[in-house]
Amino acid sequence: MNKLRRIAKPVSHLVVLGLLVLGIHLPAAQAGLISTETVVNAEQVQQDRERLRDMLTREDVKNQLLARGVSPDQIEARVDGLTDSEVQTLAAKIDQLPAGAGVLEVALVVFLVLLVTDILGYTDIFPFVKKPAKR
Amino acid sequence: MGLLLTAGCAAPLQTDRLLQTARAFPQPVELSEVPFFPQEAYQCGPAALASALNWTGVPATPEALAPQVYLPERKGSLQLELLAAARRHGRIPYVLRPQLESLFAEVASGNPVLVLQNLGLSWIPKWHYAVVVGFDLPRNQIVLRSGLKQRHVIPIHVFERTWRRGNYWATVVMPPDRLPHTAEELPYLQSVVPLERLKRWREAAAAYNAALKRWPKSLPAQLGRGNSLYALGDLHGAEQAFRQAVRDHPDSVPALNNLAQTLADQGRWRQAERVALRAVELGGPLLDASRETLDQILQHTSTNNLLGPD
Structure with missing residues (x-):
């Protein structure tokens, strides 16, 4: 499976390039129309080169999500919902961006540190701690 | 110890500035109708998003949203994926300017605000999503739908410290026919x-x-x-x-x-x-x-x- 994933990325790039060589159009709203996305990016008209880069980045993010355990039937729609700049950010920092979970897994000593910081009003880990009204 | 706590917290809190002008929002605001979904393990993202979506009339449950936002290897949900998921339901997410004023202006206009917090410390992060549904400036209180608490009420400066560690990230989720109050x-x-x-x-x-x-x-x-x-x-x-x-x-x-x-x-x-x-x-x-x-x-x-x- 891992091997497959390693191959998937270069292959998908090849496929995209192949489509371009065959003259298949870059995404437009509909045949004949120029898409809204083309004008909305800071109102600068995107060059084909940039649109190609965005397309490749989308493929890249799809592979990254797949490699991090997202179910294949969700991948397409999860990436489609992102703007071009969001896709760029995700591609560059998928492992650095905070992943909100609301769960803490720490040792006892850290637990005690956080208990104290909670009481001082610096953190908000334990709902049972009454937070100070004055800072 | 004191040094560890204050490191990175040198800049003054926005709360101080805001409390001085408490007259801007003299009345307490609370959107008590915003639905609450208690979070299951690791699922604060889907729970918070479900609150926001249901408020706009989309009947999505955290269970249904989890496959759309949860990233198994990271054991959590990324901010950008929450935005994408809101769009999949035909809603418009709008990320706010990183200011308490924007956050309160949205809540006061009837829009609950989904926020990213680091409830722990920068070196022991506890990343968490919650939904701000109310505030009371004269009493220095903010009301959140958070974790297992339907009405989590804390002092605004405590909230701000956790929110600042999340880089002041906040978003509203709007029905398509209404603009956010602070939209640009x-x-x-x-x-x-x-x-x-x-x-x-x-x-x-x-x-x-x-x-x-x-x-x-x-x-x-x-x-x-x-x-x-x-x-x-x-x-x-x-x-x-x-x-x-x-x-x-x-x-x-x-x-x-x-x-x-x-x-x-x-x-x-x-x-x-x-x-x-x-x-x-x-x-x-x-x-x-x-x-x-x-x-x-x-x-x-x-x-x-x-x-x-x-």
Whole structure:
């Protein structure tokens, strides 16, 4: 499976390039129309080169999500919902961006540190701690 | 110990500034109708998103949302994926400016705000999503739907410290026919555009309509409206939208090109040709697209030699 994933990325790039060589159009709203996305990016008209880069980045993010355990039937729609700049950010920092979970897994000593910081009003880990009204 | 705690917290809290001007929001605000979904392990993202979506009339449960946002290897949900998931449900997420004032302005206008917090410390992070549903400045309190607590009430400065560790990230989730109170033109429209890729044309059209009420001459909104109506098969409506775009932006190649295409689709070849020609004459980076539109029109007019009604 891992091997497959390693191959998937270069292959998908090849496929995209192949489509371009065959003259298949870059995404437009509909045949004949120029898409809204083309004008909305800071109102600068995107060059084909940039649109190609965005397309490749989308493929890249799809592979990254797949490699991090997202179910294949969700991948397409999860990436489609992102703007071009969001896709760029995700591609560059998928492992650095905070992943909100609301769960803490720490040792006892850290637990005690956080208990104290909670009481001082610096953190908000334990709902049972009454937070100070004055800072 | 004190050093560890204050490291990175040297800048003054926004709370201090805001509490001094508590008169700006003298009345407590609480959107008590915002639904609450207690979070299961690791699922604060889906729970918070479910609250926000249900408030706008989308009956999504955290269980249904989890496959759309949860990233198994990271054991959590990324901010950007929450935005994408909101769009999948035909809603417009709008990321706020990183200020308490923006957050409170949205809540006061009836929009709950989804926030990212680091409830722990920078070196022991506990990343968490919650939904701000109310605040009371004179009493220095903020009300959240958070974790297992339907009404988590804490002092504003405690909230701000956790929110600051989340880089002050906050978003509203709006129904397409309503703009966020603090919306700015381009960021709002950029957030709408992915609805087109998701083929949420009806909602996209409604969002562009709402945008045009506030920014009547916005080119991306005019084009977006035209493109959405075109996709919905409303050629007449699309034509009106593109015409308005051409009136306000006579040198916009996309506006001219799309108007030409829409006219051609209605069999008004003579007009279409004139408009397409103007687009080609303007040149620019979209020349290929506009030339193709013109060629296709010329092909028709030359083979049929039958110019439709003007």
